[in-house]
Amino acid sequence: MLKQLHQLQKLQNAQKHLEQEKLHSETYCQMTQIKAEYDADKCRWQELAAMRGELLQNRKEYAEALTETGDKLQKEQDAMYDGSTSTVKVLSAREAQMNALTEKMESLKAQDEEAVQHLQQIEEETAELKRKIEEECQSFEKLKVDYKGICQEYAQKEAEVAAQIDELLPAIDKEELAWFEANRQRFGGSPVAYLSPEHVCDGCHTIVTPVLYKRTVSGQRTFCEKCGRALFTDGE
Numbered sequence: 535m536l537k538q539l540h541q542l543q544k545l546q547n548a549q550k551h552l553e554q555e556k557l558h559s560e561t562y563c564q565m566t567q568i569k570a571e572y573d574a575d576k577c578r579w580q581e582l583a584a585m586r587g588e589l590l591q592n593r594k595e596y597a598e599a600l601t602e603t604g605d606k607l608q609k610e611q612d613a614m615y616d617g618s619t620s621t622v623k624v625l626s627a628r629e630a631q632m633n634a635l636t637e638k639m640e641s642l643k644a645q646d647e648e649a650v651q652h653l654q655q656i657e658e659e660t661a662e663l664k665r666k667i668e669e670e671c672q673s674f675e676k677l678k679v680d681y682k683g684i685c686q687e688y689a690q691k692e693a694e695v696a697a698q699i700d701e702l703l704p705a706i707d708k709e710e711l712a713w714f715e716a717n718r719q720r721f722g723g724s725p726v727a728y729l730s731p732e733h734v735c736d737g738c739h740t741i742v743t744p745v746l747y748k749r750t751v752s753g754q755r756t757f758c759e760k761c762g763r764a765l766f767t768d769g770e
């Protein structure tokens with residue numbers, strides 16, 4: 535009976551191995567990598583869009599402030615010539631005010647110029663990012679097709695193993711199967727071990743005592759002294 539369970543164990547582990555192999559295939563890894571890059575680029579793209587929106591809003595505010603300051607300056611200039619500036623005190627106050635307004639306008643223009651430059655950098659980075667994202671999408675689509683092929687190959691292999699398991703199951707005693715299922719996880723998927731004529735347990739690769747070997751050969755249910763797996767020999 536343990537021989538069949540050992541066979542079942544091998545097939546189940548083969549199933550698991552196939553699944554792992556599929557997920558560790560180069561194509562799948564490349565897909566994961568591209569997806570991670572794509573996510574990061576998309577994130578940056580959103581950041582740039584938000585920065586761009588903020589800068590455009592700033593430029594709007596600078597333009598409004600410039601118009602407002604320009605109007606005030608114009609009023610001060612007009613007042614210089616309309617005869618309302620009669621005393622030296624008023625004149626110097628107006629001059630000081632005009633200087634302040636002029637300075638403010640220059641500062642606004644400088645800020646706007648900075649915003650223009652920053653916007654240009656953002657446009658360039660966005661264009662570059664767009665190109666990169668397009669490339670990533672293309673590569674991903676291509677890999678997806680390859681991966682579909684790989685999955686089909688594996689599906690065939692998996693179906694073969696599943697068929698072998700289906701064939702094997704009716705031959706296994708229900709109680710034995712229940713024991714096997716209950717102990718599977720504890721032994722990393724292999725609660726049954728083959729004991730070779732050299733007395734080696736294939737679960738932990740150690741040599742068992744001659745007494746244990748003899749008991750196993752005689753058909754008793756035995757367990758490896760080292761790893762605890764149920765043992766069987768060719769004699770079973």
Ligand SMILES: [Zn+2]
Nearest residue numbers: 735738758761
């Ligand atoms: Zn062992």
